[in-house]
Amino acid sequence: MTEQSRGGRIRGTGKRRKEPGSRSRGWTLTAWAAASVVLLGGTGLGYVYFKLNGNLKGVDINTQLGADRPSDVDNGSLDILVLGSDSRSGDNAAYGKDEGSARSDTAMVVHVYEGHKKASVVSIPRDALITRPSCTSDSGGGTVPGGQRQMFNTAYETGGPACAVKTVEKMSGIRMDHYIEVDFTGFTKLVDDLGGVEITTKQAIDDDESHLHLKPGTHTLDGEKSLGLVRTRKSVGDGSDLGRIQLQQAFIKALIDQVKDVGVFTSPKKLYDLADSATKTVTTDSDLASVKELASFARGLKGIGAGDMEMVTLPVQYDPADPNRVIPLQRQGRQVWDALRRDRPVPASATKDSAGDKGDAGDVVASEAGESSP
Numbered sequence: 468m469t470e471q472s473r474g475g476r477i478r479g480t481g482k483r484r485k486e487p488g489s490r491s492r493g494w495t496l497t498a499w500a501a502a503s504v505v506l507l508g509g510t511g512l513g514y515v516y517f518k519l520n521g522n523l524k525g526v527d528i529n530t531q532l533g534a535d536r537p538s539d540v541d542n543g544s545l546d547i548l549v550l551g552s553d554s555r556s557g558d559n560a561a562y563g564k565d566e567g568s569a570r571s572d573t574a575m576v577v578h579v580y581e582g583h584k585k586a587s588v589v590s591i592p593r594d595a596l597i598t599r600p601s602c603t604s605d606s607g608g609g610t611v612p613g614g615q616r617q618m619f620n621t622a623y624e625t626g627g628p629a630c631a632v633k634t635v636e637k638m639s640g641i642r643m644d645h646y647i648e649v650d651f652t653g654f655t656k657l658v659d660d661l662g663g664v665e666i667t668t669k670q671a672i673d674d675d676e677s678h679l680h681l682k683p684g685t686h687t688l689d690g691e692k693s694l695g696l697v698r699t700r701k702s703v704g705d706g707s708d709l710g711r712i713q714l715q716q717a718f719i720k721a722l723i724d725q726v727k728d729v730g731v732f733t734s735p736k737k738l739y740d741l742a743d744s745a746t747k748t749v750t751t752d753s754d755l756a757s758v759k760e761l762a763s764f765a766r767g768l769k770g771i772g773a774g775d776m777e778m779v780t781l782p783v784q785y786d787p788a789d790p791n792r793v794i795p796l797q798r799q800g801r802q803v804w805d806a807l808r809r810d811r812p813v814p815a816s817a818t819k820d821s822a823g824d825k826g827d828a829g830d831v832v833a834s835e836a837g838e839s840s841p
Contacts, residue, residue: 519746519758520746522743522746523757523761524756525752525754525756526628526750526751526753528643528646528752528753531629532629532633535633536633537639538642539642539644540642542581542810543581543582544578544580545578545644546576546577546578546641546644547577547579547645548574548576548631549573549575549576549577549647550631550646550647550649551573551574551651551654552648552650552651572593572651572698573593573697573715574619575588575589575590575591576635576641576807578807579768579771580810583767583770583771585771585775586771587777587778587779587807587813588719588776588778589780589781590780591619591635591781592708592712592781592783592823593618593619594619594708595618595619595783595792595793595795596792596795597617597634597795598615598617598637599613599621599622599625599634600634601613602622603626603629604626605625605626605627605630611625611630628646628648638795638804639807639808640804640808641807645751647749647751647755648749648751649748649749650748653744653745653747654693654694655690656744657690657744657745658722660737660740660744661722661725662737663687663688664688664693664718664722665685665687665721666686666688666696666717666721667684667685667686667832668681668684668686668831668832669831669832671683672696672831674695674700674703676700677698677699677700678691678695679692679695679696679699693722696714696718697714707791708793709780709793713780713823713831714831716778716780717831717832718832719773719778720776721773724772724773777813779803779818780818780821780823781800781823782796782818782821782823783795783822784796784822785822793822796820796821799818799820799821800817802814803817
């Protein structure tokens, strides 16, 4: 790797990262947590290294963005942008009409604290109206001007992963160390390979748009039903994207617990199936686009479980001009990003007046994981 492509990025094996204790708890980074399976799957599979390595897709974000980025704060922490792509092309056509482009259906900034024993996850609403920077077009290579009051998920549509990273870095003032992307089809396959995910619903979910119908009680969801849950919005809470985010956060914790208890290391076939599906599914930054790097990355993070993760939504209010859109609360948003930049917990005061903190969709799915502060 050249110095230019390295660009000051922090690799999984760098000196900045401190190894945690050897607790055998699963950990996830992902949009819908699928990247936890990537990390587990990348470990101990030298005998199929070349096949799995050939599955991975990498994006050289460092070269595309150049030097116009926040400084990399060397405090032992780690920041990762995780996106779920809603492309309707190819196998994903079953989930909607192909309109010739893809958007970020789910976006999360994962901040791993110094010591790598705790993490905070900040969900960014896809319908949030933000100031998008100018980006290089993901299709023609020309420059697409930025603008105010642009939906957040149009950054990915405009300039792909590099534009999504650039937009988040401009919003937060925090340099992203890594990028991980998962698509719809890959998500369903990963959950099926895992054997499903057990959740408990406190009330019925009936959503024709996401094709999900569940009675109150405990269910083991296969990949299709899991995807339906994380896409459900009309039948829970206030029917907004903010309610869907709350469902996604609850599902992620259930999936993490499932991953840590599944015993993949006692079943070589299950481990291989998970790793094969995961490495075919994800796109990462070029620094992570090898099984060796993913394995090293995983070893440094495996001590973080669901109870060690604080999950919040970027503070927002409904747009007075359009109730289908939300506007980030500037003062509270600065509190969130400043806390992560200083490697501190997100203060409760940052989210208490946010529309994303007032919905009741988060109570639909029970979470067994206890919360703890970083």
